[in-house]
Amino acid sequence: MTARLARAVRCAVVLLAAVACQSAPAQAADARHDVVTWAASADRLGEGVADRGYRLVVHTSAAGSELRVRLSNAFGDRPLTFDNVHAGVRRQGAELQKGSNRRLTFGGARTVTVPAGATVWSDPLPGKVPAGTDLAVSVHSPDAAGPATGHGMAMQTSYVTQGDHTGEEGGGNWTGTTGSWFYLDTVSVRPPSAATGAVVALGDSITDGWQSTTDLNRRWPDYLSRRLRTAGTTVEGVANEGISGNKVLADGAGQSALHRLDRDVLSQPGVRTVFLFEGVNDIKAHTGVTAQDMIAGYREIADRAHAAGRCVVGATVGPFKGWSEWDPAAEAVRQEVNQFIRTSGEFDAVADFDHALRSPYDPERILPFLDGGDHLHPNDKGMQAMADTVDLDRLDCRSQALSWPPS
CATH class of the missing domain: 3.40.50.1110 (SGNH hydrolase)
Known part of the structure; x- marks a missing residue:
């Protein structure tokens, strides 16, 4: 099959899908959906450290509501537990804007265990997320060990602590810094427009x-x-x-x-x-x-x-x-x-x-x-x-x- 013919076949498939969408009920056609607002590629990133917290600074693109995060254990060789995950708007350094830091849940629970090689999405977090904003996603694992998953060259300073300080909005306990993102690989929102x-x-x-x-x-x-x-x-x-x-x-x-x-x-x-x-x-x-x-x-x-x-x-x-x-x-x-x-x-x-x-x-x-x-x-x-x-x-x-x- 020539490249031109292959493209024509793909086009036909796309057009058929478009016709099918037009025939669907208006409610389904207008359904809002999640859109990635930030992401970073997963790779092996050294060894995990138990009882360590990371305050990961990321910059949003699309605005929306119902923020969700995806945690990755893609390169882990054992299950990985997160017992506290929070998200808030950064003010400066490791400090967050007052009242913005909120707990994320997973299937309604504050704790989630991610199998080796897997990822997990949080539940949607009510509230609006602006475009072009620094978010701080704070994660803590009591049992991290073995190969850690993350993104090595972030070109962004994030913060490290020992112990669980994820719920704190101040930066006083987040005294360490890192140029990598650990365990977090996607943030999504639900934009106003479908x-x-x-x-x-x-x-x-x-x-x-x-x-x-x-x-x-x-x-x-x-x-x-x-x-x-x-x-x-x-x-x-x-x-x-x-x-x-x-x-x-x-x-x-x-x-x-x-x-x-x-x-x-x-x-x-x-x-x-x-x-x-x-x-x-x-x-x-x-x-x-x-x-x-x-x-x-x-x-x-x-x-x-x-x-x-x-x-x-x-x-x-x-x-x-x-x-x-x-x-x-x-x-x-x-x-x-x-x-x-x-x-x-x-x-x-x-x-x-x-x-x-x-x-x-x-x-x-x-x-x-x-x-x-x-x-x-x-x-x-x-x-x-x-x-x-x-x-x-x-x-x-x-x-x-x-x-x-x-x-």
């Missing part, structure tokens, strides 16, 4: 935000979220599923994009669009990976996302000449991969990050003004330039599905 959806950025250290300014939310998905907040589009939630060092094809720094797609991306609530921006780590590693290998990986991700009813934006791989692993052979693979992303028609839209970042004087290099200093990772200005190149209208999966194929 039309609201989310985009998930699947990527590596550039998406994770390396070389952006810590604690200021200047990763490119953060800039994208701020654009969406004022654009009036139906896509409002933004989930950052980047992992530093991550590859499309091979496990290593986190499970590969292919292996973690279901857990980190397709399982997120309200996801309308998958934003695929990975490949430089596969290319620069010089493991024999060819452009055709990369293209096969991209196609598999796009096909699985389409089969799950999501649209896919493909982003070109940025320049990295000057990085220690760059050479003409790797550059040739990058150019071939980018040609595929731009012209194959496999994606519902393309974001040309290569064009946004490259120097007009040496297109194999990042423009110095946008370079974080290592010739691979953009600085804050580069992150913003990437987000600014995204066509926000093409993130609306439903409107794109009804005008298939994309122009």
Whole structure:
């Protein structure tokens, strides 16, 4: 089956689904649903410590009510108990706004045990959650041990304590700090409109935000979220599923994009669009990976996302000449991969990050003004330039599905 024919078949499936939705009762069509407002990729993160508390600072994208959190023991080798979980609005440091810190429950209970390899959702928490707000999710486990699950490079300061201080709004007992998120991998809300959806950025250290300014939310998905907040589009939630060092094809720094797609991306609530921006780590590693290998990986991700009813934006791989692993052979693979992303028609839209970042004087290099200093990772200005190149209208999966194929 040709790629064009396969896309036509997928289109027919989407259109049939749309007709079925139109035939359903109006009440079902208008039903509100949960949408991810923050997320971070799960990975193994050292060893768990019993009787330790974490006050995890996260930044919301979509606004809504009925906040829920997902706790992850995906990489644990034994059950993990949380005996207290709270969520509140951060005031400064580890201190919360007065009256905002409230207990989360799980099936009506304050305590929950998460099996090894599993995740668990909290019950909805009544009340509104604004967009662009720092939440503090405080968790305590009396029995944490063995491999801990979390996200290593948060680019955000969170806080640590010994003992259970999750219910406290003051920061006096939260004297330790960490640059990682432990056990928490998703926060969702229920937006006012049933039309609201989310985009998930699947990527590596550039998406994770390396070389952006810590604690200021200047990763490119953060800039994208701020654009969406004022654009009036139906896509409002933004989930950052980047992992530093991550590859499309091979496990290593986190499970590969292919292996973690279901857990980190397709399982997120309200996801309308998958934003695929990975490949430089596969290319620069010089493991024999060819452009055709990369293209096969991209196609598999796009096909699985389409089969799950999501649209896919493909982003070109940025320049990295000057990085220690760059050479003409790797550059040739990058150019071939980018040609595929731009012209194959496999994606519902393309974001040309290569064009946004490259120097007009040496297109194999990042423009110095946008370079974080290592010739691979953009600085804050580069992150913003990437987000600014995204066509926000093409993130609306439903409107794109009804005008298939994309122009």
